Amino acid sequence: MNNDTFKLGGKEFNSRFILGSGKFNIDLIKSVANEGGAEIITLALRRANNGGEANILDYIPDNVTLLPNTSGARTAEEAVRIAKLSREIGCGNFVKIEIIPDSKYLMPNNHETVKATEILSKEGFIVLPYVYPDLVIAKQLESAGASAVMPLAAPIGSNKGLVTKEFIKMLVEEIDLPIIVDAGIGKPSQACEAMELGVSAIMANTAIATAGNISQMAKAFKLAIEAGRLAYLSGPGRVLNKGEASSPLTGFLQD
């Protein structure tokens, strides 16, 4: 797999597993990142408490690229503000745009996301927009300077799997940017299936964080993502509507 690196925002990664750091104890981040082989980890920005509280940056391995999200933003303007504050902390210029006005299904506002992508990419950010998989929007994101498109598989945190599969396939075929499936992937098999479609990477958080053994599940995702990637690169075998023997039918009993 060494010659199959994942190129994103001018960097090269050996791993195609982007790990979300929410919903689990920061003490576990190192082992989860190591077991999952994750080289990119997402973070959120929130008001800081005084009094020397533990900071998540102290728990993330040094080789990891940080991907702050703009969670909490309901408009492009709010996302831009969060992105700029995040960059000021000094951990690079990657940003995952997440603009969510809906608190029930957590559906992103695709149009505001295009606006924020345009603004932030002009300001030198590596912009990874999280969207509902819509081909027209994805093309607009491409023109707006996005470095990847992050379509949702199912609602955030739902673990429902690859519900939007047919629409993600359109993006893989038509969009000349890495497609990173984000949100909703609940099991390694679903991550594998998405990779088999030809997406470039998988982002998962809740599937890991709500697993019984968090670090082990991270490893399961790593293996599934690698398997799906290899299968994609291999070119899946064809499908028939009837049987075709795998063993030779001649040369012995009925010759």
Added chain:
Amino acid sequence: MKLNGKQFPLPEAVTISDFLKSQNYPDDKVAVELNGEIISRTKFKNITLKDSDEVEIVCFVGGG
């Protein structure tokens, strides 16, 4: 002043840098917005907070 949306008594003017230290914020891991404007870390020592200011101090937390 108003700190992260709440009133915070500021008896005397103090630099951002000294304020962060006195309140035990890790100044290399936070971003500061003063009256709506993001303040670069290199200016923490030069800019003084006043009681009329609105300040946001933010940091990274776990998120997906």
